[in-house]
Amino acid sequence: MAAVRPGIEAIEVYFPSQYVEQDALEKFDGVSEGKYTIGLGQKQIGFTSDFENVHSLALTVVSNLMKKANISYNDIGRLTVSSETILDKSKSIKSVIMQLFEESGNFDVEGCDYLNACYSGTAAFFDSVNWIQNEEWDGRRAIVVAVDIAEYAPGPARPTGGAGAVAMLIGPNPVVSLERGRASFMKNTYDFYKPYLSSPFPVVDGKLSNECYLESLDECYQKFCQKRKQLQKKDTHLEDWDYCVFHSPYNKLVQKSFGRLMYNDFLMHPEKDDYCSLQEFLSLDPSKTRSDRTVYKAFAKASKALYTKKVAPSTVLPKVIGNCYSASVYIALASLIVESDATELLDANVLTFSYGSGLCSSIFHLKFCSEEDRIRTLQRQVDYRHRLQDRLPCTPEVFNKLMDDKCAALENDREFFEPQGPPPNLFPGTFRVMHRTEKGVHEYREWAKDLKATCNEM
Amino acid sequence: MAAVRPGIEAIEVYFPSQYVEQDALEKFDGVSEGKYTIGLGQKQIGFTSDFENVHSLALTVVSNLMKKANISYNDIGRLTVSSETILDKSKSIKSVIMQLFEESGNFDVEGCDYLNACYSGTAAFFDSVNWIQNEEWDGRRAIVVAVDIAEYAPGPARPTGGAGAVAMLIGPNPVVSLERGRASFMKNTYDFYKPYLSSPFPVVDGKLSNECYLESLDECYQKFCQKRKQLQKKDTHLEDWDYCVFHSPYNKLVQKSFGRLMYNDFLMHPEKDDYCSLQEFLSLDPSKTRSDRTVYKAFAKASKALYTKKVAPSTVLPKVIGNCYSASVYIALASLIVESDATELLDANVLTFSYGSGLCSSIFHLKFCSEEDRIRTLQRQVDYRHRLQDRLPCTPEVFNKLMDDKCAALENDREFFEPQGPPPNLFPGTFRVMHRTEKGVHEYREWAKDLKATCNEM
Numbered sequence: 036m037a038a039v040r041p042g043i044e045a046i047e048v049y050f051p052s053q054y055v056e057q058d059a060l061e062k063f064d065g066v067s068e069g070k071y072t073i074g075l076g077q078k079q080i081g082f083t084s085d086f087e088n089v090h091s092l093a094l095t096v097v098s099n100l101m102k103k104a105n106i107s108y109n110d111i112g113r114l115t116v117s118s119e120t121i122l123d124k125s126k127s128i129k130s131v132i133m134q135l136f137e138e139s140g141n142f143d144v145e146g147c148d149y150l151n152a153c154y155s156g157t158a159a160f161f162d163s164v165n166w167i168q169n170e171e172w173d174g175r176r177a178i179v180v181a182v183d184i185a186e187y188a189p190g191p192a193r194p195t196g197g198a199g200a201v202a203m204l205i206g207p208n209p210v211v212s213l214e215r216g217r218a219s220f221m222k223n224t225y226d227f228y229k230p231y232l233s234s235p236f237p238v239v240d241g242k243l244s245n246e247c248y249l250e251s252l253d254e255c256y257q258k259f260c261q262k263r264k265q266l267q268k269k270d271t272h273l274e275d276w277d278y279c280v281f282h283s284p285y286n287k288l289v290q291k292s293f294g295r296l297m298y299n300d301f302l303m304h305p306e307k308d309d310y311c312s313l314q315e316f317l318s319l320d321p322s323k324t325r326s327d328r329t330v331y332k333a334f335a336k337a338s339k340a341l342y343t344k345k346v347a348p349s350t351v352l353p354k355v356i357g358n359c360y361s362a363s364v365y366i367a368l369a370s371l372i373v374e375s376d377a378t379e380l381l382d383a384n385v386l387t388f389s390y391g392s393g394l395c396s397s398i399f400h401l402k403f404c405s406e407e408d409r410i411r412t413l414q415r416q417v418d419y420r421h422r423l424q425d426r427l428p429c430t431p432e433v434f435n436k437l438m439d440d441k442c443a444a445l446e447n448d449r450e451f452f453e454p455q456g457p458p459p460n461l462f463p464g465t466f467r468v469m470h471r472t473e474k475g476v477h478e479y480r481e482w483a484k485d486l487k488a489t490c491n492e493m
Numbered sequence: 494m495a496a497v498r499p500g501i502e503a504i505e506v507y508f509p510s511q512y513v514e515q516d517a518l519e520k521f522d523g524v525s526e527g528k529y530t531i532g533l534g535q536k537q538i539g540f541t542s543d544f545e546n547v548h549s550l551a552l553t554v555v556s557n558l559m560k561k562a563n564i565s566y567n568d569i570g571r572l573t574v575s576s577e578t579i580l581d582k583s584k585s586i587k588s589v590i591m592q593l594f595e596e597s598g599n600f601d602v603e604g605c606d607y608l609n610a611c612y613s614g615t616a617a618f619f620d621s622v623n624w625i626q627n628e629e630w631d632g633r634r635a636i637v638v639a640v641d642i643a644e645y646a647p648g649p650a651r652p653t654g655g656a657g658a659v660a661m662l663i664g665p666n667p668v669v670s671l672e673r674g675r676a677s678f679m680k681n682t683y684d685f686y687k688p689y690l691s692s693p694f695p696v697v698d699g700k701l702s703n704e705c706y707l708e709s710l711d712e713c714y715q716k717f718c719q720k721r722k723q724l725q726k727k728d729t730h731l732e733d734w735d736y737c738v739f740h741s742p743y744n745k746l747v748q749k750s751f752g753r754l755m756y757n758d759f760l761m762h763p764e765k766d767d768y769c770s771l772q773e774f775l776s777l778d779p780s781k782t783r784s785d786r787t788v789y790k791a792f793a794k795a796s797k798a799l800y801t802k803k804v805a806p807s808t809v810l811p812k813v814i815g816n817c818y819s820a821s822v823y824i825a826l827a828s829l830i831v832e833s834d835a836t837e838l839l840d841a842n843v844l845t846f847s848y849g850s851g852l853c854s855s856i857f858h859l860k861f862c863s864e865e866d867r868i869r870t871l872q873r874q875v876d877y878r879h880r881l882q883d884r885l886p887c888t889p890e891v892f893n894k895l896m897d898d899k900c901a902a903l904e905n906d907r908e909f910f911e912p913q914g915p916p917p918n919l920f921p922g923t924f925r926v927m928h929r930t931e932k933g934v935h936e937y938r939e940w941a942k943d944l945k946a947t948c949n950e951m
Contacts, residue, residue, distance in 0.1 A: 114679075115616075124579040124687035125695060126851035127609035134681040142678045143716055147609035147616045147853050151585035158573075158605045165623040171673060215629060220600045221572075223592040229582035230933020231906055233691040237583060238932050258601055393584035395605050448689055474696050475688020 039404050041167040042209030044176065046417050047100035048369045049092060050199040050356040051081040052460045053427045055434040060194050063431035071194045076286030081356040081426070082434055083184055083198050085441050086458040086467045089120040090131045091479050093182045094466035096200035097132055098481065100178070102464070103416045104204055108139035112175030113166055113205075115146035117155035117361040119229065119391075120184045123475065128182070131477070146177070152227060153282055153360040154391025156181030156201070160365075161397075163205040164213045177205040183360030186438060188236040193438075195285050197357020201365040210405040210413045211368075211385075216266050217399035218258035220251045227392035233446055242326070244392055245288060249295055249325040251396035252388055256299050259398045273300040277383040278371055279345050280401075282364040282390045283353040292388065293346050294334035298324070301334075313337060348374040355423065364389045368401070369417050377410040427460040449473060458482060497862050499625040500667030502634065504875050505558035506827045507550060508657040508814040509539040510918045511885045513892040518652050521889035529652045534744030539814040539884070540892055541642055541656050543899050544916040544925045547578040548589045549937050551640045552924035554658035555590055556939065558636070560922070561874045562662055566597035570633030571624050573604035575613035575819040577687065577849075578642045581933065586640070589935070604635075607819075610685060611740055612849025614639030614659070614819040615857075621663040622671045635663040641818030644896060646694040651896075653743050655815020659823040668863040668871045669826075669843075674724050675857035676716035678709045685850035691904055700784070702850055703746060707753050707783040709854035710846055714757050717856045731758040735841035736829055737803050738859075740822040740848045741811040750846065751804050752792035756782070759792075771795060806832040813881060822847045826859070827875050835868040885918040907931060916940060 056079055057071040071077055083092070093116055101108065116128040127148040136144060145166070149155035156179060163177035182200035187193045226244035229237045260271040279296060281289045298321075301310045305317050316330055324330040352370035353359075359366050364387065372380070385401040403410060444452050453470040461467060461482045469478040514537055515529040529535055541550070551574055559566065574586040585606040594602060603624070607613035614637060621635035640658035645651045684702035687695045718729040737754065739747045756779075759768045763775050774788055782788040810828035811817075817824050822845065830838070843859040861868060902910050911928040919925060919940045927936040 119583040121579060121582040121690065122688070124690060125577040125608075125610045126683070126686040126688075127613075127853065130609060130679065130681050130851040130853060132681075133679050136679075137681075142680055142712060143676055144679050145616070145619065145677050145855070147607055147613050147849070149605055150583075150608050151588060151605035152583045155585075155605050158603070161603065162620040162623065165620065165627045165629075168627055169623045170626070171623075171675075217629075218601055219603050221588065221591050221594075221602050222600055223588050223590075223595075225584070225932075225934045228584040228933065230580070230584075230929075232579065232582060232903075254600060391605070393588035395585065395588060397603070445690075471688075474683075475686065476683045 039209065040212045040214060041164045041205060041207050042212035042401070042404070043203050044206040044209050045100060045104040045204040045413065046365070046369055046372070047096055047103060047202045048199065048352070048366055048417060048419055049096040049099065050419070050422070051083045051087065052425065052462050052465070053084070053429050054079045054081045054355070055429050055431055057194060060431050074287065075194060076290060077194065077354055077357060079355045079357070080194065080196055080434070081198050082196065082437065084437050084454070084459055085444055086454045086461065088468055089118055089122055089182055089184055090128060090477055091466040091468055092184070092198070092200040093128050093132055093180050094135065094479055095464065096182065096202040097178065097180060098135060098466065099464055100202040100204060101135070106176070106204070108136045109141045110175055111136070111141065111144055111178055112173060113145045113163060113177035115149060115159040115163065115179055117149040117159045117179070117181040118183055119150060119152050119155070119360055120182070122477070128180070132180070151395045152391035152393050153284070153363055154389055154395040156361040156365055157389035157397050158395070160203070160205070160213070161217070167205060167207055179203045179205055181362040181365055183362055185358045185360050186235045187239070189435070192239055192241070195358055197359050199356050199359035199362050199366055201362040201369065203365065210403065210409050212402050212404040214400040214402050216259065216263045217397055218255045218262055219395070219397040220254040220258070221395050224392070224394045226394065233448070235442055235445055246325050247392065247394050248288060248390050249292065251390055251394060252292055252295055253299060253321065255388065255396055255398035256296065260303065270303070272304060273297060275384060276345060276386040278349065278385045280349045280364060280367045280371060280385055280387045281346070282388060283350065283367050284358050284363070286350055286354050289346065289350055290335065290342065291331060293342050294331060294338045297338040297341070298330065298334045309337070352419065361391070369419070372414055373418055373420065377407050377414060380410050381407050422462060425462065448475065497667065498670045498672060499622045499663060499665050500670035500859070500862070501661050502664040502667050503558060503562040503662040503871065504823070504827055504830070505554055505561060505660045506657065506810070506824055506875060506877055507554040507557065508877070508880070509541045509545065510883065510920050510923070511542070511887050512537045512539045512813070513887050513889055515652060518889050532745065533652060534748060535652065535812055535815060537813045537815070538652065538654055538892070539656050540654065540895065542895050542912070542917055543902055544912045544919065546926055546935070547576055547580055547640055547642055548586060548935055549924040549926055550642070550656070550658040551586050551590055551638050552593065552937055553922065554640065554660040555636065555638060556593060556924065557922055558660040558662060559593070564634070564662070566594045567599045568633055569594070569599065569602055569636055570631055571603045571621060571635035573607055573617040573621065573637055575607040575617045575637070575639040576641055577608060577610050577613070577818055578640070580935070590638070609853045610849035610851050611742070611818040611821055612847055612853040614823055615847035615855050616853070618661070618663070618671070619675070625663060625665055637661045637663055639819040639823055641820055643816045643818050644693045645697070647893070650697055650699070653816055655817050657814050657817035657820050657824055659820040659827065661823065668861065668867050670860050670862040672858040672860050674717065674721045675855055676713050676720055677853070677855040678712040678716070679853050682850070682852045684852065691906070693900055693903055704783050705850065705852050706746060706848050707750065709848055709852060710750055710753055711757060711779065713846065713854055713856035714754060718761065728761070730762060731755060733842060734803060734844040736807065736843045738807045738822060738825045738829060738843055738845045739804070740846060741808065741825050742816050742821070744808055744812050747804065747808055748793065748800065749789060751800050752789060752796045755796040755799070756788065756792045767795070810877065819849070827877070830872055831876055831878065835865050835872060838868050839865050880920060883920065906933065
């Protein structure tokens with residue numbers, strides 16, 4: 036048996052403690068019923084008030100990971116943060132998180148921030164695994180943080196927002212390993228980007244972005260299968276994957292992607308019995324079928340049962356917190372871990388697709404490589420269900436008002452800023468924004484009972 | 494003999510084709526003679542017009558590297574860009590450079606952008622070496638790009654600006670290898686940062702930043718020496734280093750840093766003959782001596798001869814183009830390569846200090862590990878002296894006017910933008926901005942004679 040490869044030893048997710056229902060947004064926005072809930076496939080959006088920002092989310096998720104994994108800050112030798120929520124064009128979020136390390140006296144922690152839309156967590160994950168495998172490695176662990184607040188201008192894209200963070204402890208004795216063989220597809224596109232620096236909102240060409248996402252999936256999967264053929268001297272089949280985890284801008288695109296994956300498998304292995312009713316699609320030019328509704332519908336139907344088994348568990352959390360950009364694909368992985376039985380996850384092979392507009396994308400192979408006990412421990416550690424239940428439902432009015440307020444605070448970035456009143460319903464252990472000075476210095480503090488008392492006095 | 498470790502196989506630098514003299518700036522600004530030329534130790538500043546931006550600089554330096562190193566885009570398996578000059582908060586500069594790969598059909602190129610002030614090139618360099626050393630490595634090369642345009646608001650910091658790019662080809666058969674043993678120091682500070690997103694200018698606390706820089710140098714060097722002791726079972730001495738290369742915000746800080754390095758060596762080995770006249774400084778608290786003028790002057794004097802030998806060659810280029818942020822330390826390395834004799838560089842050990850505000854810093858060991866012929870080839874390849882001579886001198890008025898114009902274009906980021914007139918004095922092979930659309934889409938083209946004709950017609 037081959038030696039275990041490095042990978043994920045622990046994982047922690049964080050999402051805001053307030054949300055709005057997508058069906059309430061449909062009514063509020065005056066759109067047809069089901070436009071967001073079925074058309075996008077989303078149930079709720081989690082969103083932050085001005086008591087939180089991308090720094091505080093990152094501080095919270097790392098602090099929680101360290102407590103739950105019960106390790107010392109001295110045991111960390113690398114920490115990186117992946118994000119496209121830019122609060123500062125120079126100072127890294129990683130440097131902000133170093134305040135958590137001060138007490139330990141450990142300042143020898145490699146790594147800085149990674150940037151490319153929703154992809155950058157994956158670049159950091161690959162590099163962290165390489166770091167562990169290097170002869171230079173000194174035995175300490177790496178932490179990969181991916182964190183984003185996804186906000187859109189009022190209009191059709193707003194319901195595709197969300198917010199969340201993930202922190203993964205990367206080490207040599209993982210529960211989920213990064214297996215050999217991966218493929219990337221990188222190209223200069225303007226499908227989704229953020230050229231207006233003082234605005235939190237992106238410029239989005241939705242149609243182009245879906246096309247780019249599916250092109251990347253095609254290109255990555257084909258290259259990935261070629262590489263595996265060279266490496267393992269055998270063909271790759273859809274049946275090789277117990278689960279498929281996708282970057283999830285919204286659930287409908289994940290459904291589409293799994294059908295597309297089957298279409299790719301069909302093109303490589305049209306002789307399979309399951310594909311006998313689909314032979315008519317063999318003659319089409321694949322590059323022209325990405326927005327072909329007939330192809331989409333045929334493969335959605337053919338893949339439906341497999342979707343429920345292989346994909347649905349990873350979509351539970353993304354559907355109720357929304358798009359978390361760089362964190363999204365790893366939040367989907369956390370969802371798979373929590374929503375599945377440990378016995379089912381044992382030895383499971385997971386095909387994972389990471390996409391970031393602009394564009395950067397990769398397909399890679401994760402494997403549940405540990406014994407069942409450790410899978411159960413990981414499940415207990417990352418379990419987010421109690422926190423989902425503790426969230427506060429908000430009206431579309433409150434949601435939109437908070438978006439406007441945060442937008443104004445961002446634009447008035449030369450003024451002193453302090454969130455007003457006590458923080459709304461923050462989970463214990465959450466870091467909150469104390470203030471931002473006129474000079475752009477941010478201060479954060481962990482939310483606890485004694486702080487609550489102080490705040491009420493303010 | 495141990496196997497050669499991966500490192501730099503080729504290196505290319507790019508700097509703007511126009512500059513202003515620091516002594517002319519002194520007169521223009523009405524400051525005392527020598528304030529910039531001696532006080533900062535800088536001779537000239539290179540600066541870009543609005544025909545160039547961070548994308549075009551990156552395109553130029555990669556395109557030139559590929560031509561000079563005479564390799565195919567198919568031979569590249571990883572490309573990362575390190576920068577703190579943010580044109581877009583989501584889309585990576587790496588994705589923009591992928592347009593150079595289109596013709597080759599190679600889209601399987603890992604990596605995205607790195608961010609932390611002037612440090613991020615070093616994080617990318619370490620990761621690229623790890624990538625080469627990994628069992629997953631497929632034999633292709635990595636490219637590390639570091640690129641920045643350093644601009645300051647009118648006032649005392651403006652003369653510390655600059656602009657430049659470096660691209661390094663990382664492979665298993667290097668001229669300059671990254672040797673084992675390195676140390677980092679990472680901490681949450683607000684010494685230099687960019688919280689005002691629509692402004693190109695940073696917020697700088699100059700005194701704090703110098704203090705942070707020297708604290709990082711102390712902490713990195715001490716940890717580095719400890720690690721080498723564990724690794725090699727012997728002490729580290731200043732004499733072990735044939736050359737020292739520093740991140741260079743301005744030359745005076747590099748002079749100070751070399752004195753500080755000797756001070757650290759003195760604290761570790763006070764018994765050395767060379768240090769007998771400095772014993773009075775042994776009793777001071779080292780953490781309180783970073784802005785102590787007596788200590789600074791004593792070690793500046795004691796280290797002067799060694800500075801000329803070990804440091805001066807790496808300061809030639811930085812002094813005439815200015816601070817290039819993330820590229821700065823590697824531009825200093827290029828300067829060392831070009832300004833030294835190949836026979837001197839043979840087997841040379843180089844102590845390298847990389848610093849980025851916020852803060853992230855590392856000390857590491859580079860070694861000229863190839864035969865003399867290959868060093869000469871590298872020298873010819875990276876030689877920038879003819880391009881320095883071809884630069885166009887500009888007046889302080891032109892310099893300041895261009896800074897204002899670019900600032901306005903950045904702030905009016907929702908308007909169509911097109912640089913006016915023919916590009917000023919661009920070197921052949923330079924990529925130029927064609928336009929930026931209202932939606933923030935940038936187009937670039939390589940500057941060539943036929944394009945010149947087109948431009949004159951516009």
